[in-house]
Amino acid sequence: MSSARVVAVAAAGAFFAAGAWTATDPGHSGLSLLLAACALIVAGAAWLETGPGSAKELALIATLAAAAAAGRVLFAAVPGVQPVTVTVVAAGVALGARAGIAVGATGALVSNFFLGQGPWTPWQMLAWGACGAAGALAAPFL
Known part of the structure; x- marks a missing residue:
């Protein structure tokens, strides 16, 4: 094992x-x-x-997670704008559940380094990871 x-x-x-x-x-x-x-x-x-991930796939996932985190930090002052959700769902649709979950969890963790960590961080990681998995499940219908 x-x-x-x-x-x-x-x-x-x-x-x-x-x-x-x-x-x-x-x-x-x-x-x-x-x-x-x-x-x-x-x-x-x-x-x-x-997962059987290549270096290209890992670099793409890291770039998408960084873009999601940067978008969240940049748009933190604008109420109701969550670019992380769009990025995570798009990653789930295009790359699959594993990548969507990784982008969502990493985006939440990295953006909270700038916006403040707390007991809500694991819940945000789970929620955005679930958005990535939902995007992967919805991919055949899109």
Whole structure:
């Protein structure tokens, strides 16, 4: 079993343990849900590492993530404008779910270095990663 697969299985186990903790002790649900989000991000990163990606594909994904992060930082003062979502969905449609998730999670993480990290960062990474996966699912219809 590869090390990435072991990490993904361990993160999935941590996710289910955090869910069980939420069910048994509702007073700590915020902390357990944050741990579950972090476990999902670790599992997603391990899944992304197993992909057969070339250097060209990796460079394209990094460039799209940088463009998404820069767009978010530049348009932070304009309410209701989210260039990250458009970039992430387009990456998911054009390059597939793995690339869309990578662009979304990386774009959220990098842009929060400028806009402020906090407990919302894992949730933003998950949400924009889900937008990339949704773009990949919608690709046959577009």
